[in-house]
Amino acid sequence: VEKNLTAEKFSEWKGLLRKWKVDVYIPRFKLKTRYSLVETLTDMGMPTAFTEKADFSGIDGTRSLSIGDVIHQAFVEVDEEGTEAAAATAVTLVLETSLPPSPPVFRADRPFIFVIQERKSGNILFLGRVANPA
Structure with missing residues (x-):
């Protein structure tokens, strides 16, 4: 299934x-998950955001920022x-x-x-x- x-x-x-x-x-039951979304977001079209080529100059005025990781956590309890x-x-x-x-x-x-x-x-x-x- x-x-x-x-x-x-x-x-x-x-x-x-x-x-x-x-x-x-x-x-x-309790379910807890924690995982990185870097691979998923890269596959969805955001590969540059995780490299030195990232352009987040709108945040700090320079091009020295990139995303290190994106963590997703979920918790369900019944x-x-x-x-x-x-x-x-x-x-x-x-x-x-x-x-x-x-x-x-x-x-x-x-x-x-x-x-x-x-x-x-x-x-x-x-x-x-x-x-x-x-």
Whole structure:
């Protein structure tokens, strides 16, 4: 799944989703990442910014500045408080004559990929993988 995950495939899968009441069990986890963006930014067309040929004269009036490194850090944590908040919004009403059917259960007890998206724009803010949810 991970090798074939593209923006197009993600949009296709997301379009197939429907709202459905489900009991979700997700393990507690913390993900921390820290990495350099120099190679990525160079590949995206900014190679000169990291060399002596860089022109940041608009900052200090000279051409003696260049970028040494660009560090990206991300942190995602899922714990009981997040689970409790989600569970607090899932209220089941009971009819006097009969009980509603139990919702299906989803347990993230094997490796999984998660996505955190901004609601209005749909922009992906975080994309991660939990390899060992035990």
